[in-house]
Amino acid sequence: MPGSRFKIGHLTTRNYPQPAGEVQMIEIALTGRLFKPAVEKVVGTGEDAKNTLQFALLVDAGGDDGTWFSITAWPPLAQELAGKLTERRSVYVEGALRLNRYEKDGQERLAYNISARTILPLGENTRRGTPPPSQKREQRGTTRRAQPAGTTDRRGYNRGAVFE
DSSP states (O other): OOOEEETTEEEEEOOOOOOTTOOOOEEEEEEEEESSOOEEEEESSGGGOEEEEEEEEEEEOSSSOEEEEEEEEOTTHHHHHTTTOOTTOEEEEEEEEEEEEEEETTEEEEEEEEEEEEEEEEESSOSSOOOOTTSOSGGGTOOOOOOOTTOBOTTSOBOTTOOO
16 A cells, blocks of 8 residues: 655555544554663553563664654564664564654654554664565565665665665
């Protein structure tokens, strides 16, 4: 399904049935890197308690600026990746995006929170996440390989590690 082009990734929206007054869910897929290792946190209490994995992901648009996303992985994905998402690790993330507004120092700001459905570690200690050639793309619905950082497509756009 074609989506909107977005500076930091590729966005698609899907029409999930939503209760009245609820915001439509936005599905997002992006690559970025962690600056701190992922942290295991327990959410809920008693029988409803769930072990989650939480981390901040910096998505770099090719310049000095980037956008931070708060990522939460839920079971069983959280248990699968526990201990594997280390500092400066590049990852590919798919999930549901939620925008939260808040005020800081008198200015309204936005926080980008993603409930992850898929997290694929791409490489360690790299600036941009380029997966190894042996990694299959078919599992994500695309056969296109990531381009090395700094390469351009036939239209002159910097492709970096953006997936379509």
